[in-house]
Amino acid sequence: MLVEALTQGKMKLINVFGEVGFENHSEFKESMLRNIQGDESIIIVDMKNLTYLNSMGLGVIVKAYSESKKQGKELVLSSLQDNIKKLFTITKLGRIISIYKSKEEAIELLSKQDVNI
Amino acid sequence: MDSRERGDLLKENKKLQKSLEKVSLQNAELLMLIDFLSTLLVTTDIEKITYIIVSHIRKVVGGRVIKFVRKEPKADKYAYYIVKDKNIKKVFLNRGQLGKDCFFMYCNKLYISYEDKSFIAIPMKYEGENIGAIIIEEFDNKTLKNQIIKLIEVYSLISGIIIKNCILTAQFEIEKKVILEQNRKISEDLQYAQKIQEYLLPRGEHHFDNYYFCCNHIQAQYLGGDFYDVFQFNDNKIIFYIADVSGNGVSSALFTLFLKQAVRGIANSFNGLPIYPSKILEKLHIRFNDFIVEEELYIGILIGVLDTEKHQAVLCNGGHNVEPIHIKISEKKVLSYKLEGLPINNWFKDLKFPYEDKSIYLDKNDRFILLTDGATDFKGRGNNTLGLEEIKKVLYKNMSLDCDMQFGGLLKHINVLNTENTIKDDIAFLCLRRKP
Numbered sequence: 184m185l186v187e188a189l190t191q192g193k194m195k196l197i198n199v200f201g202e203v204g205f206e207n208h209s210e211f212k213e214s215m216l217r218n219i220q221g222d223e224s225i226i227i228v229d230m231k232n233l234t235y236l237n238s239m240g241l242g243v244i245v246k247a248y249s250e251s252k253k254q255g256k257e258l259v260l261s262s263l264q265d266n267i268k269k270l271f272t273i274t275k276l277g278r279i280i281s282i283y284k285s286k287e288e289a290i291e292l293l294s295k296q297d298v299n300i
Numbered sequence: 301m302d303s304r305e306r307g308d309l310l311k312e313n314k315k316l317q318k319s320l321e322k323v324s325l326q327n328a329e330l331l332m333l334i335d336f337l338s339t340l341l342v343t344t345d346i347e348k349i350t351y352i353i354v355s356h357i358r359k360v361v362g363g364r365v366i367k368f369v370r371k372e373p374k375a376d377k378y379a380y381y382i383v384k385d386k387n388i389k390k391v392f393l394n395r396g397q398l399g400k401d402c403f404f405m406y407c408n409k410l411y412i413s414y415e416d417k418s419f420i421a422i423p424m425k426y427e428g429e430n431i432g433a434i435i436i437e438e439f440d441n442k443t444l445k446n447q448i449i450k451l452i453e454v455y456s457l458i459s460g461i462i463i464k465n466c467i468l469t470a471q472f473e474i475e476k477k478v479i480l481e482q483n484r485k486i487s488e489d490l491q492y493a494q495k496i497q498e499y500l501l502p503r504g505e506h507h508f509d510n511y512y513f514c515c516n517h518i519q520a521q522y523l524g525g526d527f528y529d530v531f532q533f534n535d536n537k538i539i540f541y542i543a544d545v546s547g548n549g550v551s552s553a554l555f556t557l558f559l560k561q562a563v564r565g566i567a568n569s570f571n572g573l574p575i576y577p578s579k580i581l582e583k584l585h586i587r588f589n590d591f592i593v594e595e596e597l598y599i600g601i602l603i604g605v606l607d608t609e610k611h612q613a614v615l616c617n618g619g620h621n622v623e624p625i626h627i628k629i630s631e632k633k634v635l636s637y638k639l640e641g642l643p644i645n646n647w648f649k650d651l652k653f654p655y656e657d658k659s660i661y662l663d664k665n666d667r668f669i670l671l672t673d674g675a676t677d678f679k680g681r682g683n684n685t686l687g688l689e690e691i692k693k694v695l696y697k698n699m700s701l702d703c704d705m706q707f708g709g710l711l712k713h714i715n716v717l718n719t720e721n722t723i724k725d726d727i728a729f730l731c732l733r734r735k736p
Contacts, residue, residue, distance in 0.1 A: 242598060259496030
């Protein structure tokens with residue numbers, strides 16, 4: 184599992200690679216919580232290269248989402264693989280956290296929003 | 301050659317001889333230093349190192365009495381050696397017991413006294429830390445040359461590093477022992493806890509009127525977060541559920557205990573009232589919110605209320621991520637139901653999603669199977685996930701087998717694909733069958 188982040192204006196793009204399971208969910212949590220810090224008002228977590236997310240990993244996403252919300256930021260997800268998308272559908276989390284087909288779509292649509300970008 | 305030339309040659313010769321003596325002395329010192337270093341490198345035993353240092357410094361300086369104080373691996377403990385001729389006395393001291401001889405440990409430079417009682421005190425440091433000191437008494441101060449003093453200073457520098465290294469190695473060994481002991485105790489405790497959890501999560505069969513239930517599980521870790529329970533609510537209603545507390549370990553295992561007590565307690569509160577799984581989950585959600593836990597800890601649960609007279613199972617999903625499987629024997633079909641619902645969590649206090657019930661009819665001999673994601677997410681050859689569709693195929697193949705054999709068949713299939721001889725996540729299995 185690898186988490187890398189880059190900033191584009193007021194947006195932060197977090198790319199997650201590999202698998203999040205029992206062995207590395209703590210590392211994932213640490214990386215996510217560290218990466219949501221900063222001045223960016225929108226955080227896009229791109230999961231194009233995330234192949235597996237276990238239940239605790241899902242909890243980490245929720246934690247990152249709540250923490251972002253507390254800081255007045257918007258955390259969204261993009262490019263979810265089918266197995267992970269299913270997890271968000273079953274748990275109804277997909278109705279709470281915005282999910283975009285791709286990071287490009289997320290960037291385009293969120294840029295149009297009336298936020299201070 | 302005239303006499304003047306011969307005189308010059310003699311002078312030159314003497315000069316060369318002096319240089320040669322100097323080089324030979326330096327060579328001897330260098331050899332001693334190499335010998336000192338190579339001896340020190342063969343061991344990390346602090347006692348042996350101490351004796352090597354004492355004997356080498358004695359070789360260089362001489363002296364009848366040598367006192368050596370140094371730090372011990374234990375905090376605020378010191379070892380104090382007095383070497384007189386061939387006798388060695390060693391005592392352990394606390395910081396408060398350090399006498400005047402030990403004062404030199406705190407000096408920054410080598411100290412030489414040429415008074416009636418001549419001695420040299422050599423402090424040993426490591427990056428400013430006072431490691432120890434050697435005090436050499438009753439030595440021949442006439443033979444003490446600058447060259448020797450410089451050599452002693454090099455010795456003291458090396459000795460400081462080596463002793464510090466020994467102390468760190470010994471401290472590491474002490475800590476390793478403590479950690480291993482703690483680890484052993486925790487492992488023992490976890491094994492006991494696993495036995496308790498096994499007791500709370502029984503494998504086996506339950507018979508209720510014309511229904512047969514079979515429960516089984518395999519655990520990947522000592523303590524797991526998978527759970528199931530089956531109990532009679534009233535004359536014609538059976539409550540059953542499968543759940544997966546996120547993560548594993550002590551906290552998840554303890555939440556399975558909470559789950560068992562909470563679901564049974566909530567069910568009792570419907571005594572005499574119509575009971576629906578969605579209502580149970582709503583109440584469970586409220587109870588769960590009494591706990592202040594991290595977002596990573598939540599429960600995915602799929603619960604059903606079976607009417608043994610109407611042969612109707614009402615199901616509700618609270619974020620359980622494996623679809624329930626229905627084996628329709630008469631139609632020779634294996635179906636799964638897409639049920640959605642928010643897990644039991646404390647994620648969003650202000651958000652409320654109603655839980656939805658779904659009703660299914662169970663025909664004679666039909667099987668209804670609930671599984672946890674240890675089965676669907678199992679990774680076999682080529683790192684491929686087993687998946688629900690593959691599981692449905694296995695169950696279809698074993699359609700005629702009874703519930704316990706179905707689980708056996710599934711495990712057999714997993715074992716064939718398993719390349720590591722271990723499973724990474726728990727698998728829990730609950731199967732019910734309507735009797736013919």
